[in-house]
Amino acid sequence: MNKYRLELDPSGRESPWWVTIVALLLAFSLVAVFILATGKNAATVYAKMLTGAFGTEFGLTETLVKAIPLMLCGLGVSLAYRIQVWNIGAEGQFVAGAMAATAITVYLPGLPAWSALPLMVLAGIASGALWGLFTALPKVLFGVNELIISLMLNYVALQALDFVVYGPWRDPAGKNFPGTPAFTAAESLPVWGNSRLHMGLLLALVAVVAAWVFVQKTRWGYELRLLGANSEAARHAGVNIKSYAVLVMLLSGGLAGLGGMAEVSGVAHRLLYGISPGYGYTAIIVAWIARLNPFGIVVSAVLFGGLIVGGYSVQTLGLPSSISNLLQGAVLFFLIAGSILGKVRVRRREAA
Amino acid sequence: MELFTQLLTAAVASGTPLLFVTLGGIFIEKAGIIQLGAEGLMLMGAVTAAGVYLATSSLPVTLLAVLLVGGLLGLLHAFLTVTLRANQIVSGLALTLFGGGLSAYLGKAITGIPLSGAVPKFDFGVLGQVDLFTLSSLALVVVLQIAFFHTSFGLHLKAVGDNPATADVMGIRVQGMRYFAVIAGSMLMGLGGANLLMVFSPTWIEGMTTGRGWIAIALVIFARWNPLGALAACWFFGFLDTLGFRLQLAGSTVPPYFLKMLPYLLTIAVLILVGWRTQHRMSRAPQALGIPYIREQRF
Incomplete structure (x- = not known):
């Protein structure tokens, strides 16, 4: 033996x-x-990715620009994963947020910055949360698997996006380009210097701290951790699993929706076809690699932002x-x- | 009548790739393992089929390669979930992301090159032409239906998925059965992708499955883990998918984007319906689904 x-x-x-x-x-x-x-040559490729993503000021700010949606979406799904609610719909929630923020610019044009931006933030969060709720309700009411619903809703959101950018919201001056007219300065998040790095980074970092306080310092956060560690014990302690499933999906969707708002208002300055290159899916790994820890998500989001930027930079190598x-x-x-x-x-x- | 036959043929063509994947999903879940990598497996199956067929022009070699790739990725999932007892959901997601990335990477050079006449068709008179994939999917339904419900193998598989500890005491090799089911089922999922590429839309495009793998996972639930149910569910689904497409061709005033939403909305509706109907009854799902089996539970 x-x-x-x-x-x-x-x-x-x-x-x-x-x-x-x-x-x-x-x-x-x-x-x-x-x-x-x-x-x-793999070494050449990796060196190129590294310098492309972190080696220059341009690369570094681009990496941070990509890290913003990853941070917000990753933070969102991490809250859901804490209690084994498998939200893989951050992509759709992100798109829903981007669309709602754009709707403000389309239907309430010409607002001054002090009202336009807060309204867009609110619309983004609310619509992402609503998209999350569409996943949460079938789950808690009928016991439907949230994984599949949240994923199906991603495709629905993407079709809705295609509809508005090819249809009613398309820029008439855009020569058939599938996108809305450009946002005004009042509808755009301020940027840092000459770069594309925008105030969304600040929003994301505030969200990270808020999420940490929520999870570690509040009663809800305590019950959430209890549910995550031992759902049986939590149930006996009188924690309502279903209301927490709804809560995390609302928060999860809201954060991803904020990410969508930040992307249209801070980077693209318009809603356009394919607004997300799969941020919602990458966010799943971002959350997992950080072991669902909010501050860890900051690090992993920057890392994966760099991976995306590095991926673009190796295209020159064929x-x-x-x-x-x-x-x-x-x-x-x-x-x-x-x-x-x-x-x-x-x-x-x-x-x- | 002409239109009806056309519609039916199109429905079967659209439903058959789903059928392979759904059958694979049923096989795996019967053993108590969740395989959410279907989308990645389909993409890998499709890109393998495209690459190998373009290089060799040989159908048998292509199918063997697809089975090999599906089997290897299945082995990976089995190793992670059965031996290492990793979280099955995360492992499946990893497989989907990895398969999506790898297929896009490998398929870059063959994007947009059409395959034609790769799959033989057989003439069945009034039923029209039936291709090899459709025929084998039908045979597979029959074989699996018999294997699951009328053989000792099926009984053992059910025992492993419902109550692995009891199965273990009965002398059934739980881990072995689970490995077998995951590998075989993943091969079928790869075949579904190959089917999609070689018959349904014969040109490799990155992400060409557009969520079909996930729809198939939902259809496993709709089919209530029954191969005949899977046949009905997949063809029904293919029919509705086709209907949307035909409406579009017929000059419907509904924007195409809404018609394209239909399969996804339908999947959600079906799941809600199934959930609502089985709310107060015992589910037909394997009872140990998603729970790793540890023989000497000491820790």
């Missing part, structure tokens, strides 16, 4: 932090194999930008495997 056996750490603690680093390295190594298979999607999937794989393997320990068998 074997003298040693493998066991999972009984304490159930989280795996050590270096597991995340190892997972990232392994993911990059795996993708390097694919890069080599297409006859490119590689498709989908390489960043490939990396994202690989990171998630190694991360989940690592978070389990990190807990395995070798124990000596006791003599019989």
Whole structure:
């Protein structure tokens, strides 16, 4: 018989932090194999990605610009994942927020900045939250799987987006370009210097702190953590699981909706076709890699923002930008495997 | 009559890729494992089919390659969820993201190149031409229906998905059965993607499945984990999908965007209906679905 056996750490603690680093390295190594298979030098490609994303002031601000929606969407889904509500609809909630913020500019044109921007923020949050509610209600009323509903609603939102940008909201002066007319200065979030970095970053950071306070310092946050740790115990303590499922979906959707508002008002300055290159999906990994910790999400959002920008920058080497999607999937794989393997320990068998 | 036959043919063509994926999903879930990687598996199946067929022009080689890719990705999911007992939902999501990214990366060079005449069709007289994929999907429904409900294998599979501890005591190899189901089911999901590419829309485009993998996961629930139910559900779904498309061709005044929303809204409606109907009854879902099995639960 074997003298040693493998066991999972009984304490159930989280795996050590270096597991995340190892997972990232392994993911990059795996993708390097694919890069080599297409006859490119992986080291050159990664160096190009790194300098493209973090090496210049332009790259760095672009990375932060991409990190803003990832932070807000990631923060949103992280709240839902805390209590095993699997919201993968951040993409749709983001689009809903972007559309509602744009609706303000379309139907209430010419508002001054002091009323236009707050109204757009409110509209973005409310419409994202509503989109989240469409997922929450079937779940709590009929026990419908929220994963599938939230994903189906992504496609519905994207079709609605196509409808407005190709149809009623299309810029008549835009020569058939699928987008709305450009926002006025009063409808745009202020930017930092000459870059594209906008005030949405501030909004996102405020949301991060608020989420941390909510989870760690309030009664709701306490019950949320209790539900996440042991739903059975929470139920016996009188915590209503269903109302928390609704709450997290509202918050989740609202944050993603705010992300959509920030993107149209801060970056694109108009609503256009394909406003999100899949931020809502990347946000899932952003939340997971940060282990649902709000401050960790800031770090992982910047990292993945860099991955997206780096993905664009390797296009000059003749590689498709989908390489960043490939990396994202690989990171998630190694991360989940690592978070389990990190807990395995070798124990000596006791003599019989 | 002519229109009706056309509509029916189109419905079957649209429903058959879904049928492969739904059957795969049923197989996997019967063993108690959730596989949310269907979308990624379909995309990988489709890009493999496109790449290998363009390179070899051989249908058998193409199908073998698709099965191999689906099986390998299934093995990965099985290793993570059965051996490492990782969260099945997160592993499935990872598979979908990874498959989406990898297929886009690998398919870059063959984007937009059409495949034609890859799949043989057989003449069935009044029923018209039936392609190889549709025929095999029908055979598969029959085989799985018999295997699940009339063989000891099906009984063992059910035991593993409903109560793995009891199955273990009965001497059934729980982990082995789960590995087998996940790998076989993932192969079927890959085939569904290949079917979509080789018959339904024969040109590789990044993200061409547009959520069909997820719809199939919903259809598993609608079909109540029954292969014959899956056949009905998928063809019905294909019919409605086709109807929307035909309305568009017929010059409907409804903007096409709303017609394109239909399959997704329909999926939601179906799930709500199923949820509402089974609210106060025991679900037909395998009872240990999504729960890892640990033999000596010591920790």
